[in-house]
Amino acid sequence: MSASLQFSHAEAVPQSTSATRRVYENLRGKILTGEVLPGAKLKVDTLKDMLDTGASPIREALSLLTSDQLVERLDQRGFRVAEVSAAQFREILKLRCALEDMALRESVRAAGQEWEEALVLAHHRMVRTPRVSVREFEEQHKSFHMALLAACESPILLKFCDRLYDLNIRYRYLAGRSQGYEARDVSKEHADILAAALDRDVELASVCLIQHYRRTGQFLAERLEGLDFSKVTAR
């Protein structure tokens, strides 16, 4: 089989997985980064054209996103992007502090060499990713934070943390990351968390992590404050 046949028109190595998964990832990305606005209507027909696929995969992906709380299903009126609000932002922050604290403690307690190495690696990759490559940095940032919790033997708890992380990302993008994000020494905070975790100092790691979230939360809240949520909502 010739290479030109294998890698035909700009498709690279795409449909290794199902169309449903492709649509899911794609839409999820668009929602998290704010490329499609909160409240925006998600018409199957439009999406069909946009993502070049049938109605079934789209519908399925939207169902998946519904349980992720990123999409709302209106009974006989289709789907729309979930709304955002200052209240939800606060709730997410609070829950993340509570749940990640639990997970972190379990993780550090159960941690082994494997976890330690993966964590160091994740941190290194994050540090190496330039801040300007926003989407990539976000991915590495998430990887680092999840790596901290990874040794925790509570799959369900981990899943909750993962979801909350994703829900939170939207607000980061919403606040815009141009100004002042580096004013705070975020790298230092990450390094401190890493060091504490590697020392197996559960208490210190927990304090650092929560403080990290609180500070980021504070920072974002300020930026979000001036912002009228009804203004960043479609329809």
Next chain:
Amino acid sequence: MSASLQFSHAEAVPQSTSATRRVYENLRGKILTGEVLPGAKLKVDTLKDMLDTGASPIREALSLLTSDQLVERLDQRGFRVAEVSAAQFREILKLRCALEDMALRESVRAAGQEWEEALVLAHHRMVRTPRVSVREFEEQHKSFHMALLAACESPILLKFCDRLYDLNIRYRYLAGRSQGYEARDVSKEHADILAAALDRDVELASVCLIQHYRRTGQFLAERLEGLDFSKVTAR
């Protein structure tokens, strides 16, 4: 239009909502009660016949159940009922104690008259439902427990609690509820929780609730212990 036309062959007033929802509820019930065993394969064709509908609603419902952790999606190999394990049972218990404690405190703190009345009502209905009507009792039992938390202003947290509750139900049915469930005075425990909540005694309510879960957990664990999980799994 004649009544005989309106209510033709045994259809009563059924399809008020979408087929997807019908399938979702139906399957969810079957999974929670153990009518379909953990690990069982869920073939769309079989379900199509069984539930008398097309492939799309089934597929959609299965996607929904996937994010509820009640169904697993295997990449190109369809769906199966999520597995159960002693470890997961313990995890659920632990998480429920942590999260419901949080939710209960918030709920009681924010509670108003409306909440109080709904709670009393839910308790009454539960008491009035005979234990032998297992499914109905389960429903009322869930309503009561969720009513306790309902005033909490954290929709996401509530959703988590709801999910955990459902995940837990499976183990209740698995353990079988014939013997000894009444040996413990469960009604008393419920009444105590109710009283403490109505008194707005957060600490006491929390203690009662957690103890209630721990006891039930202990009770179920004993029953589940003898039980080889691989034996209650299909395939």
Next chain:
DNA sequence: TTGTCGATTTTTTTCGAAAAACACAGCGGT
């Protein structure tokens, strides 16, 4: 016996079109 390859049969996944539900605008009656 063990293992591999190929053809056939399920099973999953996706598509395109039909059916049902809904929104909206225009019409007529009060």
Next chain:
DNA sequence: ACCGCTGTGTTTTTCGAAAAAAATCGACAA
């Protein structure tokens, strides 16, 4: 002017069949 009704166009939801993928079975060779 207001309200409700009906017809039209749009959108959502569902169905049935085709395409893609995996599992099964058996023959053949090591």
